[in-house]
Amino acid sequence: xxxxxxxxxxxxxxxxxxxxxxxxxxxxxxxxxxxxxxxxxxxxxxxxxxxxxxxxxxxxxxxxxxxxxxxxxxxxxxxxxxxxxxxxxxxxxxxxxxxxxxxxxxxxxxxxxxxxxxxxxxxxxxxxxxxxxxxxxxxxxxxxxxxxxxxxxxxxxxxxxxxxxxxxxxxxxxxxxxxxxxxxxxxxxxxxxxxxxxxxxxxxxxxxxxxxxxxxxxxxxxxxxxxxxxxxxxxxxxxxxxxxxxxxxxxxxxxxxxxxxxxxxxxxxxxxxxxxxxxxxxxxxxxxxxxxxxxxxxxxxxxxxxxxxxxxxxxxxxxxxxx
Amino acid sequence: xxxxxxxxxxxxxxxxxxxxxxxxxxxxxxxxxxxxxxxxxxxxxxxxxxxxxxxxxxxxxxxxxxxxxxxxxxxxxxxxxxxxxxxxxxxxxxxxxxxxxxxxxxxxxxxxxxxxxxxxxxxxxxxxxxxxxxxxxxxxxxxxxxxxxxxxxxxxxxxxxxxxxxxxxxxxxxxxxxxxxxxxxxxxxxxxxxxxxxxxxxxxxxxxxxxxxxxxxxxxxxxxxxxxxxxxxxxxxxxxxxxxxxxxxxxxxxxxxxxxxxxxxxxxxxxxxxxxxxxxxxxxxxxxxxxxxxxxxxxxxxxxxxxxxxxxxxxxxxxxxxxxxxxxxxxxxxxxxxxxxxxxxxxxxxxxxxxxxxxxxxxxxxxxxxxxxxxxxxxxxxxxxxxxxxxxxxxxxxxxxxxxxxxxxxxxxxxxxxxxxxxxxxxxxxxxxxxxxx
Numbered sequence: 001x002x003x004x005x006x007x008x009x010x011x012x013x014x015x016x017x018x019x020x021x022x023x024x025x026x027x028x029x030x031x032x033x034x035x036x037x038x039x040x041x042x043x044x045x046x047x048x049x050x051x052x053x054x055x056x057x058x059x060x061x062x063x064x065x066x067x068x069x070x071x072x073x074x075x076x077x078x079x080x081x082x083x084x085x086x087x088x089x090x091x092x093x094x095x096x097x098x099x100x101x102x103x104x105x106x107x108x109x110x111x112x113x114x115x116x117x118x119x120x121x122x123x124x125x126x127x128x129x130x131x132x133x134x135x136x137x138x139x140x141x142x143x144x145x146x147x148x149x150x151x152x153x154x155x156x157x158x159x160x161x162x163x164x165x166x167x168x169x170x171x172x173x174x175x176x177x178x179x180x181x182x183x184x185x186x187x188x189x190x191x192x193x194x195x196x197x198x199x200x201x202x203x204x205x206x207x208x209x210x211x212x213x214x215x216x217x218x219x220x221x222x223x224x225x226x227x228x229x230x231x232x233x234x235x236x237x238x239x240x241x242x243x244x245x246x247x248x249x250x251x252x253x254x255x256x257x258x259x260x261x262x263x264x265x266x267x268x269x270x271x272x273x274x275x276x277x278x279x280x281x282x283x284x285x286x287x288x289x290x291x292x293x294x295x296x297x298x299x300x301x302x303x304x305x306x307x308x309x310x311x312x313x314x315x316x317x318x319x320x321x322x323x
Numbered sequence: 324x325x326x327x328x329x330x331x332x333x334x335x336x337x338x339x340x341x342x343x344x345x346x347x348x349x350x351x352x353x354x355x356x357x358x359x360x361x362x363x364x365x366x367x368x369x370x371x372x373x374x375x376x377x378x379x380x381x382x383x384x385x386x387x388x389x390x391x392x393x394x395x396x397x398x399x400x401x402x403x404x405x406x407x408x409x410x411x412x413x414x415x416x417x418x419x420x421x422x423x424x425x426x427x428x429x430x431x432x433x434x435x436x437x438x439x440x441x442x443x444x445x446x447x448x449x450x451x452x453x454x455x456x457x458x459x460x461x462x463x464x465x466x467x468x469x470x471x472x473x474x475x476x477x478x479x480x481x482x483x484x485x486x487x488x489x490x491x492x493x494x495x496x497x498x499x500x501x502x503x504x505x506x507x508x509x510x511x512x513x514x515x516x517x518x519x520x521x522x523x524x525x526x527x528x529x530x531x532x533x534x535x536x537x538x539x540x541x542x543x544x545x546x547x548x549x550x551x552x553x554x555x556x557x558x559x560x561x562x563x564x565x566x567x568x569x570x571x572x573x574x575x576x577x578x579x580x581x582x583x584x585x586x587x588x589x590x591x592x593x594x595x596x597x598x599x600x601x602x603x604x605x606x607x608x609x610x611x612x613x614x615x616x617x618x619x620x621x622x623x624x625x626x627x628x629x630x631x632x633x634x635x636x637x638x639x640x641x642x643x644x645x646x647x648x649x650x651x652x653x654x655x656x657x658x659x660x661x662x663x664x665x666x667x668x669x670x671x672x673x674x675x676x677x678x679x680x681x682x683x684x685x686x687x688x689x690x691x692x693x694x695x696x697x698x699x700x701x702x703x704x705x706x707x708x709x710x711x712x713x714x715x716x717x718x719x720x721x722x723x724x725x726x727x728x729x730x731x732x733x734x735x736x737x738x739x740x741x742x743x744x745x746x747x748x749x750x751x752x753x754x755x756x757x758x759x760x761x
Binding site: 099120125 | 532536
């Protein structure tokens with residue numbers, strides 16, 4: 001990467017809080033940068049000194065292995081000092097913990113704070129109160145922008161363009177921040193998005209997002225290029241939103257038979273962690289011909305490097321501890 | 324109570340109770356309205372100890388706010404009766420009806436007495452308490468309505484809680500009707516509303532917030548109308564917020580049922596989109612609704628189908644509001660923006676000024692059976708002098724309330740209270756306050 005290129009600003013905002021506020025240009029630039037970091041990640045020397053001297057804090061109020069380790073590795077590969085904070089919250093004083101913990105960490109002068117929280121809007125609230133860059137690593141049922149970006153990078157590397165692609169997002173859309181971010185991103189980039197789920201797992205007025213709604217998997221998958229499965233949170237679902245996991249699997253679980261309705265050569269994605277035999281059959285999940293699940297994890301590290309890089313360019317442009 | 328005479332001259336007198344809207348003057352003696360008339364005191368009378376030249380501004384009965392939450396007793400850091408009364412005075416409100424949702428809950432005659440005594444000792448406006456309809460607001464056991472009424476409770480309500488059990492409510496309504504007592508209900512199905520913080524719709528979906536449909540309100544409105552039909556009790560919906568509820572209530576009134584309803588000022592001026600980027604001061608109960616529902620509320624006030632406008636003043640501190648949206652408390656302060664919001668309906672040509680003021684004075688007085696809200700001779704001299712055109716910006720730092728959680732921060736209004744009188748005493752004077760500040 002040439003120094004001139006490294007100085008080009010990519011994001012208008014100094015935070016990454018969601019996909020909804022990003023332009024097509026910003027998304028494309030992040031994906032392009034992501035491609036470069038995929039190359040770097042596959043080389044023997046995986047490190048870049050771009051974020052040397054910067055401090056990145058991972059502040060996770062919800063347990064996460066995948067996202068947290070992915071951000072940690074991304075930060076370390078870019079030479080930043082990365083600190084992990086997993087905060088176990090009592091249900092009584094969640095909010096207090098959030099704002100108090102965050103302002104305490106802010107006083108340690110981190111450059112970038114990566115936040116996951118169980119409440120929608122938590123990262124926006126922190127971005128308003130703190131003076132470092134905030135990256136939303138998942139807030140409630142609102143957004144999970146880096147997941148959508150890594151999904152997009154995965155798709156783009158396989159299909160070159162989003163124009164004309166049909167993507168079916170299947171499962172618990174109601175509670176899913178992954179679904180919301182993906183809907184925003186894929187629609188912006190020109191793909192046609194479908195949602196497939198039982199009525200209880202579709203938010204009211206979901207059609208207002210410019211998507212097609214299906215309740216039948218066969219109809220919803222018919223002619224789809226990409227099938228994106230969502231995780232069913234079994235603890236809170238069973239009995240409340242769907243009667244049982246076996247009934248769910250029978251009607252909305254992705255198996256070979258249902259997948260056969262999609263376009264020949266259709267690809268399957270899942271943000272993980274998977275519930276095998278609930279929303280996806282192992283025969284599909286483990287089929288390397290159709291499943292992109294492991295590729296998504298690789299793209300996750302690359303795209304998070306791209307996001308950290310983009311935000312640190314913003315810091316440099318502001319003249320804050322310019323490298 | 325003052326035993327001197329005060330003369331108000333050159334006023335535009337508006338008395339919604341009698342339909343009077345005319346230029347004229349008003350004489351106050353011993354804290355009561357002694358005379359009123361178009362030809363009274365064309366000019367400031369000489370020799371009178373106190374003459375107030377109204378300079379053509381509106382002189383109306385002091386406002387009555389039927390829905391005010393304070394923090395006394397139990398949460399005095401949020402609001403006391405004294406601080407709420409200062410906010411009321413600055414908003415032109417001469418009487419506040421306080422809700423029993425305190426700690427402890429006002430469900431005992433001695434606690435009604437406590438509120439009245441504290442108010443007498445500390446508050447400048449009149450304070451009338453509503454008592455709980457069920458003990459501890461638990462929705463199970465009815466309170467001693469007879470004794471509470473004797474102690475001075477003006478109505479019975481569980482405040483912002485819905486009585487989930489229809490059998491309990493039916494009996495409470497039947498028992499209340501024995502005493503001719505007014506019951507005030509909150510309409511929000513507790514199961515549909517549980518854990519939700521906004522109204523269901525596109526915006527809630529985009530924000531990823533748990534939401535309840537407006538039908539959660541209308542279902543309870545319809546249920547309660549049936550129970551009123553069964554029991555004949557006098558019933559008032561503390562606040563409604565959507566068109567379907569309004570239609571159900573209008574139909575029930577047409578059938579002759581003794582039902583009235585109110586709307587909160589913020590439901591006349593704000594909609595679901597004002598939640599913006601998770602702005603917790605916009606988190607209210609019931610939640611801000613769609614634009615169509617907001618417009619229906621304005622229409623309802625204009626047509627008279629909605630009887631009363633309230634502030635639903637609910638002070639919250641930073642500890643309860645500076646939270647992620649889902650965790651933050653419900654509630655907005657409103658005593659000082661009630662009149663400016665209501666005046667907006669007149670400015671927009673939705674209703675004439677006297678009609679708007681009626682929903683803030685004569686109608687709440689008649690629902691509650693208060694001797695107030697009128698300019699009739701012999702009535703207490705509770706008055707508000709209104710400049711209907713003065714520019715007013717809602718500035719959280721200049722609120723008189725102890726709490727700052729106004730949903731109208733920075734909003735520009737036309738018109739506000741200039742002076743407020745209770746029993747002939749001036750308890751608020753905006754120009755004196757302005758002089759003090761400068």
